[in-house]
Amino acid sequence: METIDLSDFFITKAEANAFSQHLTKIFDTIYTAHFDLEKSLMQELGMQKKEALIKLLRENKVQDSSIPALQEFLKKIQDSIATLPLVTLTIAFEPTNETLKAFSQWFLFTLKKQVIFDIHVDTSLVAGATITANGKFKDYSLKALFEKTIEEKPPIQQQTATPTLHQSTEHVTLGR
Amino acid sequence: MLLTLSILATLACIFIFLAYSFISLRSREKQVEKKENAIDSNYHHVVDDALSKERKILDDATQEADQIITGAQYLTHNSKEEVHDAIRSLVADIQKEGATIAHTFTSEYTNSLNTLSGQSLAQFQTIMTTLESGLKKQIQDFHQSLLPQVEKELQEYKKARMQQIDAAVVTIVQKASQEIFNKSLPLADHQNIVIESLEKAKKEGVFD
Numbered sequence A: 001m002e003t004i005d006l007s008d009f010f011i012t013k014a015e016a017n018a019f020s021q022h023l024t025k026i027f028d029t030i031y032t033a034h035f036d037l038e039k040s041l042m043q044e045l046g047m048q049k050k051e052a053l054i055k056l057l058r059e060n061k062v063q064d065s066s067i068p069a070l071q072e073f074l075k076k077i078q079d080s081i082a083t084l085p086l087v088t089l090t091i092a093f094e095p096t097n098e099t100l101k102a103f104s105q106w107f108l109f110t111l112k113k114q115v116i117f118d119i120h121v122d123t124s125l126v127a128g129a130t131i132t133a134n135g136k137f138k139d140y141s142l143k144a145l146f147e148k149t150i151e152e153k154p155p156i157q158q159q160t161a162t163p164t165l166h167q168s169t170e171h172v173t174l175g176r
Numbered sequence B: 001m002l003l004t005l006s007i008l009a010t011l012a013c014i015f016i017f018l019a020y021s022f023i024s025l026r027s028r029e030k031q032v033e034k035k036e037n038a039i040d041s042n043y044h045h046v047v048d049d050a051l052s053k054e055r056k057i058l059d060d061a062t063q064e065a066d067q068i069i070t071g072a073q074y075l076t077h078n079s080k081e082e083v084h085d086a087i088r089s090l091v092a093d094i095q096k097e098g099a100t101i102a103h104t105f106t107s108e109y110t111n112s113l114n115t116l117s118g119q120s121l122a123q124f125q126t127i128m129t130t131l132e133s134g135l136k137k138q139i140q141d142f143h144q145s146l147l148p149q150v151e152k153e154l155q156e157y158k159k160a161r162m163q164q165i166d167a168a169v170v171t172i173v174q175k176a177s178q179e180i181f182n183k184s185l186p187l188a189d190h191q192n193i194v195i196e197s198l199e200k201a202k203k204e205g206v207f208d
Helices: A013-029 A037-045 A047-059 A067-083 A097-111 A143-151 B002-184 B187-203
Strands: A086-091 A116-121 A129-133 A136-139
Touching (some): A013 A067, A097 B187, A143 B002
């Protein structure tokens, strides 16, 4: 199946689910009287994503006036979303949108494929990430390195002072 | 005429008879009145006698009672005086006897206390001497046998506690340094380290 670049629409799993739901709503209204594609896209996706989707339609030579062609393309997008691989990333900081885009771009340029991220934040990782993909888990965080460094520290010197002088019984007296 | 005469005679006889009867009844009534007066006079005489006798009896009884009461009052007064005298005498005797007993008891009690305190002091001094020597012996025993054992246990306890503290310090230092390093690292560096992680994962075939 020919792949469609959907990185302009979503990066994370939650965003992909939301986008798919918006497409379903557009799909449901496509055969209603007075259907207006631009208005419907604007209502469901907002300006930026509307423009991106219209651009995508043109790139894929889909006539927006043809309801069957439009329906077929929207179906194709939804099928693509369902087949995108899921990569679970646990990182040590709160990512910005730009950071997520950078990760997504890395996959597009390096592996030539789009993925959906399931992002988790765990500050105890210190830095780096744990990655789960295709059923494999790898820990590339600095947590293990940190723990090893701390455990290899020199032991604390214990001062064991032994008392040398005890109470003398020579001076013990009772009564008057 | 004859009939008239006979009627007149009859009427005269009847009239005479009635007159006689009236006189006779009157006479009887007078006799009855006389008898009644006699009975009445007799009755009053008897009653008066009875009343005079009753008064006399009452006067005699009253006089007799007065005499008895006067005698009794005299006797009671005398008895009271005698009882009071006897009680006064008894109280004085008891007081005197009590004072004597108290004095005797106090003397005996003081003597006993003096004796007892002397004995107790001697016993107490003996006990204290025994206790002192016992305590000295116990302290010596403690220094010779128990103290080294206690010191050894104390050292072991200190060692265990130091190990616990050491472990706690390691954990704290680790968490603190992790936190500090995490916060001090710029976002770009975090991002680059994650990209490096992705590169390593690619090399290890995680995405294949």
